[in-house]
Amino acid sequence: MRSSHQFVRNNLLRSHTAAKSLSQSRSAPWQRSYSSKAAPALSGIDPSKLTITPTTAPKELIPNKELVFGKTFTDHMLSIEWTASEGWFAPRITPYQNLSLDPATCVLHYAFTCFEGMKAYKDKEGRIRLFRPNKNMERLNQSAARIALPTFDGDAFTKLIAEFVKKDGSFIPNEKGYSLYLRPTLIGTQPTIGIAPPGSALLYLIASPVGPYYPTGFKAVSLEATDYAVRAWPGGVGDKKLGANYAPCVVPQQEAASRGYQQNLWLFGEEEYVTEVGTMNLFMAIKNKETGQNELLTAPLDGTILRGVTRDSVLALARERLVPEGWAVAERKVRMTELAEASAEGRLIEVFGAGTAAIVSPIRNISYKGKVVNCGLKDHEETGEVALRMKNWIEGIQYGEEEHEWR
Amino acid sequence: MRSSHQFVRNNLLRSHTAAKSLSQSRSAPWQRSYSSKAAPALSGIDPSKLTITPTTAPKELIPNKELVFGKTFTDHMLSIEWTASEGWFAPRITPYQNLSLDPATCVLHYAFTCFEGMKAYKDKEGRIRLFRPNKNMERLNQSAARIALPTFDGDAFTKLIAEFVKKDGSFIPNEKGYSLYLRPTLIGTQPTIGIAPPGSALLYLIASPVGPYYPTGFKAVSLEATDYAVRAWPGGVGDKKLGANYAPCVVPQQEAASRGYQQNLWLFGEEEYVTEVGTMNLFMAIKNKETGQNELLTAPLDGTILRGVTRDSVLALARERLVPEGWAVAERKVRMTELAEASAEGRLIEVFGAGTAAIVSPIRNISYKGKVVNCGLKDHEETGEVALRMKNWIEGIQYGEEEHEWR
Numbered sequence: 001m002r003s004s005h006q007f008v009r010n011n012l013l014r015s016h017t018a019a020k021s022l023s024q025s026r027s028a029p030w031q032r033s034y035s036s037k038a039a040p041a042l043s044g045i046d047p048s049k050l051t052i053t054p055t056t057a058p059k060e061l062i063p064n065k066e067l068v069f070g071k072t073f074t075d076h077m078l079s080i081e082w083t084a085s086e087g088w089f090a091p092r093i094t095p096y097q098n099l100s101l102d103p104a105t106c107v108l109h110y111a112f113t114c115f116e117g118m119k120a121y122k123d124k125e126g127r128i129r130l131f132r133p134n135k136n137m138e139r140l141n142q143s144a145a146r147i148a149l150p151t152f153d154g155d156a157f158t159k160l161i162a163e164f165v166k167k168d169g170s171f172i173p174n175e176k177g178y179s180l181y182l183r184p185t186l187i188g189t190q191p192t193i194g195i196a197p198p199g200s201a202l203l204y205l206i207a208s209p210v211g212p213y214y215p216t217g218f219k220a221v222s223l224e225a226t227d228y229a230v231r232a233w234p235g236g237v238g239d240k241k242l243g244a245n246y247a248p249c250v251v252p253q254q255e256a257a258s259r260g261y262q263q264n265l266w267l268f269g270e271e272e273y274v275t276e277v278g279t280m281n282l283f284m285a286i287k288n289k290e291t292g293q294n295e296l297l298t299a300p301l302d303g304t305i306l307r308g309v310t311r312d313s314v315l316a317l318a319r320e321r322l323v324p325e326g327w328a329v330a331e332r333k334v335r336m337t338e339l340a341e342a343s344a345e346g347r348l349i350e351v352f353g354a355g356t357a358a359i360v361s362p363i364r365n366i367s368y369k370g371k372v373v374n375c376g377l378k379d380h381e382e383t384g385e386v387a388l389r390m391k392n393w394i395e396g397i398q399y400g401e402e403e404h405e406w407r
Numbered sequence: 408m409r410s411s412h413q414f415v416r417n418n419l420l421r422s423h424t425a426a427k428s429l430s431q432s433r434s435a436p437w438q439r440s441y442s443s444k445a446a447p448a449l450s451g452i453d454p455s456k457l458t459i460t461p462t463t464a465p466k467e468l469i470p471n472k473e474l475v476f477g478k479t480f481t482d483h484m485l486s487i488e489w490t491a492s493e494g495w496f497a498p499r500i501t502p503y504q505n506l507s508l509d510p511a512t513c514v515l516h517y518a519f520t521c522f523e524g525m526k527a528y529k530d531k532e533g534r535i536r537l538f539r540p541n542k543n544m545e546r547l548n549q550s551a552a553r554i555a556l557p558t559f560d561g562d563a564f565t566k567l568i569a570e571f572v573k574k575d576g577s578f579i580p581n582e583k584g585y586s587l588y589l590r591p592t593l594i595g596t597q598p599t600i601g602i603a604p605p606g607s608a609l610l611y612l613i614a615s616p617v618g619p620y621y622p623t624g625f626k627a628v629s630l631e632a633t634d635y636a637v638r639a640w641p642g643g644v645g646d647k648k649l650g651a652n653y654a655p656c657v658v659p660q661q662e663a664a665s666r667g668y669q670q671n672l673w674l675f676g677e678e679e680y681v682t683e684v685g686t687m688n689l690f691m692a693i694k695n696k697e698t699g700q701n702e703l704l705t706a707p708l709d710g711t712i713l714r715g716v717t718r719d720s721v722l723a724l725a726r727e728r729l730v731p732e733g734w735a736v737a738e739r740k741v742r743m744t745e746l747a748e749a750s751a752e753g754r755l756i757e758v759f760g761a762g763t764a765a766i767v768s769p770i771r772n773i774s775y776k777g778k779v780v781n782c783g784l785k786d787h788e789e790t791g792e793v794a795l796r797m798k799n800w801i802e803g804i805q806y807g808e809e810e811h812e813w814r
Contacts, residue, residue, distance in 0.1 A: 070511070070600035077510055098507040099515075103484055103613050104477070108506075108594055111518035111650035147654040148661065183600055187515055188654075193477035193590055193615065195686060197657055206510050208600065230642030235635065237655045243518035244651035247554040247595075248644045250604055254555065279602060 042087030045080055045156040045203075049090035050163060056095070064173045067211040069357065070181065074168035078160055079204040081189075082150045084197075091160050093167055096206065102191035106198050112188025113243035114143035117356040119179040120165045120207075122172045123400030128165050131398050132406045133158045135309045140184060142307075143240040148197035149186050157184070161205060168207060176399055177212030181357075213358035218383040220364035220375075223265040223277055224256035225336060227369070231266040231276065232304040239303045246279070253278060263353070265366055268304055272336040275299050280353035280361060281311040284334060285376070285386050287347040293328050294349065296386065300331040310354040310394070313406065317393050322386070336368055343373045350384025351375040359394050360387040449494030452487060452563040452610075456497035457570060463502070471580045474618040476764065477588065481575035485567055486611040488596075489557045491604075498567050500574055503613065509598035513605050519595025520650035521550035524763040526586040527572045527614075529579045530807030535572050538805050539813045540565045542716045547591060549714075550647040555604035556593050564591070564610070571612060583806055584619030588764075620765035625790040627771035628760075630672040630684055631663035632743060634776070638673040638683065639711040646710045653686070660685060670760070672773055675711055679743040682706050687760035687768060688718040691741060692783070692793050694754040700735050701756065703793065707738040717761040717801070720813070724800050729793070743775055750780045757791025758782040766801050767794040 055075040062072055077096045081089040106112050116136040121129045137154025144151050161182065165172075172180040184205045188198030229252050231245070232238020238245060256264040263278035276282060276299070284297045296318050299305050318329045342348040353361035362383040366373045376384060383391075396402040462482040469479055484503045488496040513519050523543040528536045544561025551558050568589065572579075579587040591612045595605030636659050638652070639645020645652060663671040670685035683689055683706070691704045703725050706712050725736045749755040760768035769790040773780045783791060790798075803809040 068601075073511060096510070098509055100505040100507055102505055103503070103592070103611055104480060104590075104615075107515060108520055109522055109590070109592060109650055110653035111520060112654045113515055113518060115516055146658060148657040183511075183516070185510070185516060194475075195653055195657065195660075197661060204510055208511075228642065230640060233637055233640035233643065235637035236640065236643075242651075242654070243516055244649075244654060246517035246602060247519045247649070247651060250555040250602065251553060253602075254604060 042085075043089070045088045045091065045152050045160070047091065047156050047159040047163070050093065050160060051090060052093040052167065053095065054167075061171065062209070064175055064178055064211060065215075067173075067178070067209055069210050070183075070208050072208060074171040074180070074207045074209070076164065076168050077204055077206050078164045079202060080157075080160075082201040082203065084150075084199045088150075088152065088203075093164055099202070101189070104191045104193050105188075106190045106192070107187040109193055110188070110195060111242070111244045112147055112149060112198050112201075113185065114140060114147065114149065114241055115183060115185040115243065116140045116241060118161075118182040118184070119210075119356060119398070120172055120182060121179045121398045121400070122169075122174055125400075126174065127400065128162075128169055128172060129398065129400055129407045130158070130161070130165070132309055132313070133161065135312065136184070139241055139307055139309070140186065143242055144186050146237060146240050147188075147242060147244075149188055149201050152203065157203070164205060164207070171207065171209045173209060173211070176395070177215075179210055179398075181208045181210045183207065210357075213361070218362050218388070220362040220377055220382045221262035222260070222364050223263050223366045224259060224261035225267055225272075225366055225368040226252045226256070226264045227267065228252075230268065232268070234303050236303070239301065239305060239307055241306060245306075249279060259367075261367060267336055271333070273299065273333045274336055274339060275305050277353040277361075277363070279306075280355035280358070281305060281308040282351065282353055283311075283314060283360075283386075284339060284351050285349035285384065286339075286342045287349060288328070289342075289345070289347065294326065295328045295330060296322060297330050297332060297334050299333060302333075308354060310356055310359060313394055314354050314360070314390050317390060318386075321389075321393070339366070340368060340371075340373045343375065348374070348376045350377065350386055352384065352387040352390075354390075360391050362387045449492075450496070452495045452498065452559050452567070454498065454563050454566040454570070457500065457567060458497060459500040459574065460502065461574075468578065469616070471582060471585055471618060472622075474580075474585070474616055476617050477590075477615050479615060481578040481587070481614045481616070483571065483575055484611055484613050485571045486609060487564075487567075489608040489610065491557075491606045495557075495559060495610075500571055506609070508596070511598045511600050512595075513597045513599070514594040516600055517595070517602060518649070518651045519554055519556060519605050519608075520592065521547060521554065521556065521648055522590060522592040522650065523547045523648060525568075525589040525591070526617075526763060526805070527579055527589060528586045528805045528807070529576075529581055532807075533581065534807070535569075535576055535579060536805065536807055536814045537565070537568070537572070539716055539720070540568065542719065543591070546648055546714055546716070547593065550649055551593050553644055553647050554595075554649060554651075556595055556608050559610065568612060571614070575614060578614065578616045580616060580618075583802070584622075586617055586805075588615045588617045590614065617764075620768070625769050625795070627769040627784055627789045628669035629667070629771050630670050630773045631666060631668035632674055632679075632773055632775040633659045633663070633671045634674065635659075637675065640675070641710050643710070646708065646712060646714055648713065652713075656686060666774070668774060674743055678740070680706065680740045681743055681746060682712050684760040684768075684770070686713075687762035687765070688712060688715040689758070689760055690718075690721060690767075690793075691746060691758050692756035692791065693746075693749045694756060695735070696749075696752070696754065701733065702735045702737060703729060704737050704739060704741050706740060709740075715761060717763055717766060720801055721761050721767070721797050724797060725793075728796075728800070746773070747775060747778075747780045750782065755781070755783045757784065757793055759791065759794040759797075761797075767798050769794045
């Protein structure tokens with residue numbers, strides 16, 4: 001199909017005639033696109049050009065106890081348009097409002113979308129903190145490059161996020177466990193249905209005040225190992241935070257729920273390697289069969305799992321604080337049968353998911369081929385010790401109780 | 408993450424509080440969802456409820472020679488809203504207009520989108536014809552069920568498409584090779600970012616007048632075999648027409664183009680099976696090494712290739728019209744090395760892509776591991792005989808020159 005471009009102008013989107021330059025060499029092209037950035041003639045994101053149009057109809061704050069993840073949003077949104085011919089336009093903070101999109105817009109047909117999940121926290125002194133935003137900016141750029149969306153200067157966008165969070169700071173609850181969930185989103189906006197690199201795009205950010213994932217303390221979940229669908233593949237896009245990875249996850253999730261399991265567990269290949277749980281990374285604490293040493297294990301970044309920021313934080317804290325206690329920490333492939341064997345032999349200490357929403361999510365058991373694999377918790381326990389310590393360490397940094405380079 | 412629902416009302420979208428029922432049994436759940444349809448209390452699509460709001464600003468027709476695929480659209484659009492609590496709303500034909508979408512709308516974040524490509528033709532008598540619309544309806548329902556979007560009565564939607572095509576019939580050029588490209592699209596519209604089955608959706612159709620894919624006759628293309636990325640895999644969603652399958656195809660396509668190849672060729676697995684070309688199915692005509700018989704081969708529907716309507720038509724016509732001439736026709740896996748060997752031994756007769764846009768697309772050669780595999784055309788030829796006959800047969804049916812059950 002031949003690509004094409006057309007003009008459209010409305011209150012939130014511009015699209016200009018444009019052609020995207022192609023990168024020239026062979027392997028892993030999206031890595032190169034990312035590092036090469038835009039051509040010099042095009043404008044980068046410029047925080048000094050930010051304009052703010054305050055809302056004239058401020059929303060009422062919702063009581064902390066009634067907050068639901070991703071249901072209500074703050075007064076404003078941040079948006080930055082891009083065209084292939086001009087680069088990034090001046091950033092704008094405007095009242096939260098609908099996008100006006102041509103029905104031919106390429107994101108609606110071909111899933112030109114990638115996003116991030118981040119949180120802003122208020123510390124004891126009421127100061128607003130972000131947690132490792134550079135990791136999110138790095139990943140969003142990698143995701144964008146993989147689907148021919150424009151890359152950008154992560155530091156400049158982080159500055160704008162900070163401005164936005166200050167503007168809507170009143171929506172961040174003053175209570176530990178509460179935060180403002182931030183959703184940076186980058187979509188292709190070209191209003192033509194030829195399959196081609198989008199000639200225009202919109203980078204925007206919306207924010208939703210959220211409560212603790214476990215308001216009454218941890219509640220360990222049960223998983224169903226999915227044996228009829230595969231989330232990702234080497235050479236595929238499962239390691240990028242693309243919209244394309246999410247819609248196909250919902251039916252297996254529903255299926256697990258219909259049989260009483262809170263999440264599904266993704267296995268990979270004939271070896272049935274344990275990869276991810278629902279939309280979180282997975283950690284397993286196992287006593288080594290030969291040496292008796294405690295090991296904290298998680299799947300390696302081989303292209304089939306998401307490059308989780310919380311995963312990275314758990315690994316770093318484990319290496320810093322568990323290894324001196326005698327633990328081993330490893331990123332390696334673990335077969336589902338290895339997990340089942342450790343459970344049967346009483347060597348499975350605990351298992352937990354890790355992600356931005358819950359930080360950690362303890363797992364009680366896994367349904368696998370009609371059997372239930374117990375994940376090490378006693379009946380009265382809702383979390384293992386490692387998951388609990390990780391949550392406390394990470395929250396301590398997020399809420400500024402511990403000074404750390406990540407906040 | 409917990410799912411949630413909220414109310415919003417605007418000129419083109421409704422979203423109601425709703426919970427979707429879960430199907431109960433185990434394997435291939437999306438197949439069942441499709442066959443079980445919606446719960447009886449919910450409204451199905453009802454063509455008798457169609458309302459038509461004609462445009463007050465009709466567009467000028469574009470001269471045939473200036474038409475570009477998917478760039479300009481007709482005066483109207485067809486849309487039908489759905490909510491989990493009420494089912495399908497009354498269908499509407501309205502002026503072509505922007506959609507007003509909350510920035511939290513789930514299609515923008517999680518790629519809840521699937522679509523079809525169809526064409527409407529004018530025959531010699533000026534009557535409007537559709538080509539095998541039941542196949543598109545079947546596939547759109549299968550795609551929808553796989554990503555937890557609502558399924559629908561394909562016959563009812565086809566009736567509405569016919570009404571729409573009558574309304575905008577003046578946009579269908581009166582010239583063979585020209586047609587009206589129809590784009591049915593189904594998107595999730597729930598304005599919350601919890602990952603869950605969308606509680607609301609929009610089925611809509613837009614249409615773009617298009618010219619022949621090869622305005623001056625066939626032009627054989629060159630392909631680059633992609634060895635660094637994988638389009639689809641067993642247990643994945645590569646056999647569904649989901650938006651999610653398209654955005655990740657653009658960079659490999661750009662890479663091929665940057666080295667002078669018009670399309671990329673997707674291989675799969677260590678065996679490097681030949682699967683699809685760009686966004687088309689692939690056919691290979693090879694003389695069998697042992698028997699000397701001519702064989703028309705294409706990849707089987709094993710979940711890694713799209714269930715193409717043109718693919719199905721080519722196979723059916725080959726079985727009906729080539730087999731009596733002594734050809735064998737087979738859906739089987741073909742290794743790239745097998746193709747290269749047939750070429751080297753002078754047994755590769757021709758290779759072509761098949762899809763709705765081009766019908767067939769002859770292939771001159773394939774770049775594979777630094778070598779060029781010649782696909783059987785002589786230097787002065789732009790198509791092989793099988794591709795040419797297939798195009799003539801299919802166009803003959805599409806434009807009503809041959810009476811056939813498919814039109």
